[in-house]
Amino acid sequence: MGSIESDYVLRTPIEHRKHYAQFFTPVSLADVMTDWLVKKGDIVSVLEPAFGLGVFTRCLLEKKDNLDIKGFDVDEKIFNESRRIYGSQVNLLNQDYMHNDWNNKYDAIICNPPYFKFHNYDNKKIIDEIEARLSCKLNGFTNLYTLFLLKSIHQLNPGGRCAYIVPSEFLNSDYGRLVKRHLLKTRSLRHIIVFSFEDNLFEDALTTSCLVLCENSEDCETVRFTSLPTLNGTGLIKKCLDNDFPDNVFSREYAFSDLDPDVKWKNYYQECNVSKYGNLVPFSVYAKVMRGIATGANDFFIFNKSKAEEQHVGEEFLRPCVCRCADVKGSVFTEEDYQKLKEADKNVYLLDAVGVEDENVKRYLKSGIADGVDKKYLTSSRNPWYALENRLPSPIWVTVFNRKGLRFVRNQAGVSNLTTFHCVYPQRSLYNDVSDDLLFAYLQTDIAKEIFADNCREYGNGLQKFEPNDLNKGMMMDIALLPDHEKKKIEAMVRDCPESLPVKEIEIILLKYFQN
Ligand SMILES: C[S@@+](CC[C@H](N)C(=O)[O-])C[C@H]1O[C@@H](n2cnc3c(N)ncnc32)[C@H](O)[C@@H]1O
CATH class of the missing domain: 3.90.220 (Adenine-n6-DNA-methyltransferase TaqI; Chain A, domain 2)
Structure with a gap:
């Protein structure tokens, strides 16, 4: 991380950063990513769709003059900080990239897009818009970071290049199939480099990273896949971008026509x-x-022996259950192991209350309603709300x-x-x-x-x-x-x-x- 970013991280509550998915690109990685754009030579217009504190812009300005850079960031706080730093050097907009700027095109687009593990962004509306604009079909679970990528590819000038750093999840997941289909259909994909850093790049995401490099031209017949060993620097990525592939690196070129969007793409970058x-x-x-x-509400449904005694809920209303992986040590789980957990007062029961007339159970259910357990995501869709999955x-x-x-x-x-x-x-x-x-x-x-x-x-x-x-x-x-x-x-x-x-x-x- 650059010092501008580490200073920001120190001053900013983690909740704020998580809310906007503010995880910053290490300068060394931004350096190799910008190399891919600059190698193209004649770039003028540049877009940073998820600007943050502008690490890519800083790298680019060191390498090239006369760039016309535009940046988007939806977070007002980081936007104001960046505006102070970059002044008139960058045309910064405090807007949601996904809902703006559809009609503009760029010579170069570079991005570390927001990655949200859960779908706390209104994906539906944006998926509809992308489907209409790009004439493609997408899965409702498509993660926002791939939507950023698809939009950016759409916004490339002829010959324009884009470099994205994203989690590799989409390469091998179900929702990724339609994204991959689009990357093949547009023939824009050039190189995918998969790697994990010793220090995880997407701190919370726990996922392998992947560099997606694209170009808007149809004169290329092949896509390269490279998979790197765990990295503690970006030297190896730099080499690969110079077409120098050391022995410990798996790299292979495939014709577009040989790539199948419906299979896991790890088939293309890992020995099977x-x-x-x-x-x-x-x-x-x-x-x-x-x-x-x-259960949809573990605290409510899970019992140990003392909770059962406290609530006067008899064992006949409790279903034996293993609740934590760590409670099961070896490869065989016996009745004796279960009894031991029970005696150690571990959580070993699930409340199984459907059709029960027992007064104590009814009282416990009422306490659940008082605490809003019946209104939770899973419980509210069950009938009755306390029914367990069958x-x-x-x-x-x-x-x-x-x-x-x-x-x-x-x-x-x-x-x-x-x-x-x-x-x-x-x-x-x-x-x-x-x-x-x-x-x-x-x-x-x-x-x-x-x-x-x-x-x-x-x-x-x-x-x-x-x-x-x-x-x-x-x-x-x-x-x-x-x-x-x-x-x-x-x-x-x-x-x-x-x-x-x-x-x-x-x-x-x-x-x-x-x-x-
Ligand atoms: C993963 S960070 C990357 C920041 C910076 N480009 C970097 O690489 O260090 C993503 C940035 O995108 C911003 N962001 C999140 N959702 C956005 C959206 N819908 N439109 C534009 N910016 C967004 C966040 O506030 C955050 O600053």
């Missing part, structure tokens, strides 16, 4: 694990993954966020789970009639995790997230094809000691039948 193995089928052939129970306990759970690869847990206690785990329900048919033991053993292997990793959403700091559908659509070895004697051998291992399986031994068996 799937290709190492044969006879793979979608995981949904063997199991259905669904998210755990969302989700049976699943025999296997899987963790949602992972640092060391997926963790599958055998739920021998038969209890429910909140959203900290996804539920895995084994599916059987004539062709995939394998036991839960065999499926569980497969899921404990590093091979299974490696193959699933092709489908996860990547975040910064080594964090992987799997949505239920990432797993349903992920691949697994078609373990029904294993010969019977191998199946029996693995099942016996599970029966002997499920909590510490000889995983390497199981992998040796799998590799005999599934390695390409």
Whole structure:
């Protein structure tokens, strides 16, 4: 961060910065991004759609004279500070970029757009406008930062260039498909560079970053994808922009016609694990993954033993449930483990009050109404408001966020789970009639995790997230094809000691039948 930005950060409450998504671009990154624009040579008109404190403008003015720079920032506070700093050097406007300036075009556009994890911006109105102006279709969940990008591409003069630094999320998420379709349709995309900084760039977003470089010309047939190891500086990005790709860098060019907007684009910038193995089928052939129970008001619905006693709510009105990932240590969760949590007064119950006539339960429900629990987002859409989602306990759970690869847990206690785990329900048919033991053993292997990793959403700091559908659509070895004697051998291992399986031994068996 430049000193102007760090000074601002020190003086400004974090709530204010979060409200406007004010996370600042490091000067070294702004420097390489502006290089991409300046290399074009004849640029005059420049747009900064999310100006902040103008780090890109400062870099540009050091490299080039006679620039005609326009900047937008919706926040009056930062706008006033920037106006003081830049005076007449920049035409600054205190306006929402998404709703203004549609008819102007620029030689260069550069931006670190606002990234909001949740959709606290009125996306609907702006999505309608973009769809109409760009004649494209977008998903209602499309994140604002990609809408900034699409609008900017639309505002490039012929031959104009734009450089955006954004989270890489859209490359591999569902809503990103239509954005990618547009990048291909306009033929503007030139280079995507994916990387994570040791110090995370999008502090709160926990996501890998990606540099999107575009040009408004149709004379280019290819797009380059580059994926960098974790960076502690921008030297490597600079090299890649000079077409110098060291050995530890993955970089490949693809013809526009070979790029598919409907697949995860990590396929284009990461070596794929799937290709190492044969006879793979979608995981949904063997199991259905669904998210755990969302209560909509955990404080109200979750109970431990002492709260149950205090409120005189009997155990018959409480559904056994695991509420935190940290409460489940190993790969098997037994009835004994559940009892231990209960005795340790951990949260282990969910209120299950539908149709209950008990006076104490009724009194507790009334206290919920008094506190407005019935008016919350999820509860207000349920009938009655305190009904729990109708989700049976699943025999296997899987963790949602992972640092060391997926963790599958055998739920021998038969209890429910909140959203900290996804539920895995084994599916059987004539062709995939394998036991839960065999499926569980497969899921404990590093091979299974490696193959699933092709489908996860990547975040910064080594964090992987799997949505239920990432797993349903992920691949697994078609373990029904294993010969019977191998199946029996693995099942016996599970029966002997499920909590510490000889995983390497199981992998040796799998590799005999599934390695390409
Ligand atoms: C991620 S910061 C980037 C600031 C600066 N360009 C940088 O890279 O350091 C995004 C900036 O966009 C502003 N912003 C947020 N929503 C906006 C909108 N709809 N239109 C224009 N500016 C917006 C925020 O106030 C913030 O200053």
